[in-house]
Amino acid sequence: MAENDGETIVPDEQCNLTASTPMKSSGLEQVESPKERKTSMVECDDEGNPSSGTPDESPKQLTPHSIPPRRRRSPRRPEVSASRLPLKVLNQIFQYLPLKDLRSAMLTCHSWNNALSMEDSDIWQYLLGKKLPEAAVSDPFLLAELGSAKKKLRAWYFAWNTSDISRNNYIRTNGFTVHRQPVAQSTDGVRGKRGISKGVHAFDITWDGPLGTVAVVGIATKHAALHCVGYVALLGSDDQSWGWNLVDNVLMHNGAQLGVYPKMNNPPKYEVGDKIRLIIDCDTHVAYFERNSEFLGIAFNHIPPLRLYPAVCAVYGNTEVTMVYVGSPQMG
Amino acid sequence: MPKKNNTKRAPPSVPKPSGPPPRLLQLTSSDGHLLQGDIRALLLSSTLAATIRELGYDKEYCAELKPVPVNNVVGFTLKLLIEWCDKHKEDDPAIALAEKDKKNICIPSWDRHFLSRLPMSNLFDLITAAYHLDVTGLINYGCKTVANSAKGKNAEEMRELFGIPEPWEQPSTSTATWDD
Secondary structure (H helix, E strand, C coil): CHHHHHHHHHHHHHHHHHHCCCCCHHHHHHHHHHHHHHHHHHHHHHHHCHHHCCCCHHHHHHCCCCCHHHHHHHHHCCCCCHHHCCHHHHHHHHHCCCHHHHHHHHCCCHHHHHHHCCCCCHHHHHHHHHHCCHHHHCCCCCCCCCCCHHHHHHHHHHCEEEEEECCCEEECCCCCEEEECCCCCEEEEEEECCCECCCEEEEEEEEECCCCCCEEEEEECCCCCCEEECCCCCCCCCCCEEEEECCCCEEEECCEEEEECCCCCCCCCCCCCCEEEEEEECCCCEEEEEECCEEEEEEECCCCCCCEEEEEEECCCCCEEEEEEEECCCCC | CHHHHHHHHHHHHCCCCCCCCCCEEEEECCCCCEEEEEHHHHCCCHHHHHHHHHHCCCCCCCCCCCCEECCCCCHHHHHHHHHHHHHCCCCCHHHHHHHHCCCCCCCCHHHHHHHHCCCHHHHHHHHHHHHHHCCHHHHHHHHHHHHHHHCCCCHHHHHHHHCCCCHHHCCCCCCCCCCC
């Protein structure tokens, strides 16, 4: 054994001198074994993953002329690679990354996806505190349905759009509630920040304050108008939007009334504070509503495959509408 | 072996005539290498600091210093960690703790150079070693360095940068095992 060590030291020293920065002789001795192990580990990786090899590494692999059996013994120690970092270390790395890069990190490997799938980890808590307004985070009822920091952060990205709104509406400081100012002879709408074009999505909409003569919830493309003169059921008045007027329970699309919804005799009126859930199934091209978790039937059929935004339009002064995205609803 | 020990001890003491003479402690890495570092530098590791204080090695009158085993760090990585600690042994420990909660920490130029010249696999080894030995400042700068190199890259580029195999080559276990 001693003779073998003596033999391997000499060529390794020469190779290491060229491979790395000049170090002390004692350092060279210490560098010896780990370098060999790393070299053989890199070779194993290259065999399994040719794309992961870098041009810098290949010269290092070629330069060592050590005994092959010793290389094969070295993979006893599990290699610390990016996908095997401790969880707390991973979390600290991810905390420095913006949201777009976190999405890339989730797609990189399983362990990173597992780390980022913990929806209440420090990463999401930090981003939640950074992105959401304080008024939203501190409101105990606004996001109560969403059980994790990640879901609340996602709801923020789907909330009402402050730059896609009628001029008579404004978004309150919590970012999720639209307030209509008391302006006469005006119908005012608002769209969500992010549209959807595939999958199943649910939006919880709560109407606070009186409805007035027009109070429509529904969906709209980005081309649908959000303002017009007079008190009009604007949402659903053309082919770019679909609406359900809570005042008379009438469904509208392309200027035509599609009947009363729910389809029953004397459907109950909307009561202030009721939670309406708008569900858009882009895969089957239908949209429907639930009221306080009760399914009301299909509202709209044959919705074209466009990017659709949740939308409301209102006419009553100082009325407020809150919309919270809840993701894919649970199918009962 | 005795000759090697002598060669190890001689160089560090010569270039530091000013200030108190450094008291060196030997560490045994997981693969059997014997390294030594200034005790003041090693105190940056909370784990090693607890061991050093428990053994009384931080006392000036304590003359006999036996090697301390470090069972989860290999010699090459441990040498890098000692080099980093030796550079930062004069730093205020409150700085590292304050930076731990900051998201926009600024990496000093020496650290940036020290960490950027490492291959990515050695950097991960060093960060993991710093995590096991609880060297807060090194964890902060190491994680920030990794995050800086990952910014703006998509999943494919991240795999290429960090040497992660393609998804179809990754192990199919859905639940990864954590070191914690």
